[in-house]
Amino acid sequence: MTDFFNAYEDRKMAEAYAKLEFPGTYYLAFRDLPGIIARHVSGKRALDFGCGAGRSTRFVERLGFSVTGVDISESMLELARQIDPMGDYRLIGSDGFASLQNSSFDLIQSAFTFDNIPTREQKLGILKEIRRMLAPSGRFVNLVSAPEIYWYEWASFSTKDFPENRNAKCGEIVKIINTDIADSRPVDDVIWPDSDYRALFAEVGLEVEAKYNPLAREEDPFEWVNETKIAPWSIYVLKSIAAP
Numbered sequence: 001m002t003d004f005f006n007a008y009e010d011r012k013m014a015e016a017y018a019k020l021e022f023p024g025t026y027y028l029a030f031r032d033l034p035g036i037i038a039r040h041v042s043g044k045r046a047l048d049f050g051c052g053a054g055r056s057t058r059f060v061e062r063l064g065f066s067v068t069g070v071d072i073s074e075s076m077l078e079l080a081r082q083i084d085p086m087g088d089y090r091l092i093g094s095d096g097f098a099s100l101q102n103s104s105f106d107l108i109q110s111a112f113t114f115d116n117i118p119t120r121e122q123k124l125g126i127l128k129e130i131r132r133m134l135a136p137s138g139r140f141v142n143l144v145s146a147p148e149i150y151w152y153e154w155a156s157f158s159t160k161d162f163p164e165n166r167n168a169k170c171g172e173i174v175k176i177i178n179t180d181i182a183d184s185r186p187v188d189d190v191i192w193p194d195s196d197y198r199a200l201f202a203e204v205g206l207e208v209e210a211k212y213n214p215l216a217r218e219e220d221p222f223e224w225v226n227e228t229k230i231a232p233w234s235i236y237v238l239k240s241i242a243a244p
Ligand SMILES: C[S@@+](CC[C@H](N)C(=O)[O-])C[C@H]1O[C@@H](n2cnc3c(N)ncnc32)[C@H](O)[C@@H]1O
Pocket: 006, 008, 009, 049, 050, 051, 052, 053, 054, 055, 056, 070, 071, 072, 073, 076, 092, 110, 111, 112, 113, 116, 117
C-alpha cells in the first residue's frame, strides 16, 4: 500500500481533533477502560502510543499513572503540550522507540493508533517494540476500530458515502467521517479484522488475555444510532508469552 495518508499530520485536522474529548461513540470507547485497566494492570508506569493531542494520555494520567505520550505527528504533539504543558510528550521518528527502555512500562495503551498504521510490516515492527518495552507483568491495551464501524452510521461517525468499505479486505484503506469535529474531510483508516490482529499478536509473542467489545446502554448520556446493537470498538488486553 503506497497512498495511505496519516490525516493527523495535517495541522487543520490536528487542531480539530485536539478539541475532541469523549463525545458520543468515543464515550463508549473510554467508558469501560478504567475498569478494564484496574482488572488487568498492576503498577503505574504507562506509555500512550499514538497519543495525538494527548486526550488518551490525560485519560491515563487521571487514572493515577505516570505517563509518557509518543506520536509521529509534531502537529499533534504541539497541541498536546499546549493543553498539558507539564505532560511528557515525545516525537518518535526514524530511530523509533530507541529512547524508551526495555521492560519499562506496566501499561502500554494505544487508542485508535493501529487504525492508522498502514502495512503489516509496520504493525509487526511496532508490536515487537511494544513487547520489548512491556514489563514482565505488563499489559498492552490496544483499542482499535472493529470492521463494523466502517459499515454503519454512528453517533459520532458517518460511513454512508463509502459503500465500498464493505468489500475492503484486511490491510485495505477504508474511509470514515468524524461528525464530532469541525473538519469534515474523510479520514483514511486501514481495516484489520479480529483474526488478522490475533495472527499478528501471536507472531510477536503477545497473547490475548481478554477482548472487550463494549455496547452502549440506554442510560448512557448520548443518543445512540447503532451502538446499542453493534460494537464499534475492540479493546484487546495483551500480555507477553513467557519465553520457553
Ligand atoms: C486517531 S489519533 C488518536 C490519538 C489519541 N490516542 C486519542 O485517543 O485522542 C491516532 C494518532 O496515531 C498517530 N500515529 C499514526 N501512526 C503512528 C506511528 N507509527 N507511531 C506513532 N503514532 C502514530 C497519529 O499521528 C495520530 O496522532
